[in-house]
Amino acid sequence: MDKKIRVLVAKPGLDGHDRGAKVIASALADAGMEVIYTGLHQTPEKIVRTAVEEDVDVIGLSVLSGAHMSIFPKVLELLKKEGKTDILLTGGGIIPAEDMEELNKLGVGKLFGPGSKTQEIAEYISNWHNKNRE
Numbered sequence: 001m002d003k004k005i006r007v008l009v010a011k012p013g014l015d016g017h018d019r020g021a022k023v024i025a026s027a028l029a030d031a032g033m034e035v036i037y038t039g040l041h042q043t044p045e046k047i048v049r050t051a052v053e054e055d056v057d058v059i060g061l062s063v064l065s066g067a068h069m070s071i072f073p074k075v076l077e078l079l080k081k082e083g084k085t086d087i088l089l090t091g092g093g094i095i096p097a098e099d100m101e102e103l104n105k106l107g108v109g110k111l112f113g114p115g116s117k118t119q120e121i122a123e124y125i126s127n128w129h130n131k132n133r134e
Contacts, residue, residue, distance in 0.1 A: 004034040005129045006056040010047045011040045012071045021062035027118035044071060048078040051087060057133055058125055061091035068095045072108050088128050092116060
């Protein structure tokens with residue numbers, strides 16, 4: 001039996017808008033993934049601790065607050081400290097294209113902006129999982 005892809009969906013920082021994160025969490029669950037949604041106002045430390053405890057394959061961050069250039073690198077740093085560099089860090093939100101490029105260079109996976117199709121996100125995660133975890 002195939003192991004379900006385990007995805008942690010988190011809303012870091014002070015941003016209180018979680019509708020998009022909930023839509024993504026639901027779409028990934030509908031695509032057959034096991035989704036853990038942490039809710040609002042998560043710290044990078046709590047996100048990584050939960051990811052390790054839940055043994056996830058993927059962390060998806062929803063960042064609308066403009067703090068993406070500090071949050072994504074911090075989560076990467078904490079994953080590295082935990083020896084969990086095999087977890088895909090991806091996400092989306094209001095992130096300028098040049099910042100997406102910079103974050104990709106640091107090791108963040110593909111990032112998705114407003115209007116991205118949920119099917120595209122699910123396929124990206126599935127393809128990454130097939131390539132890196134099976």
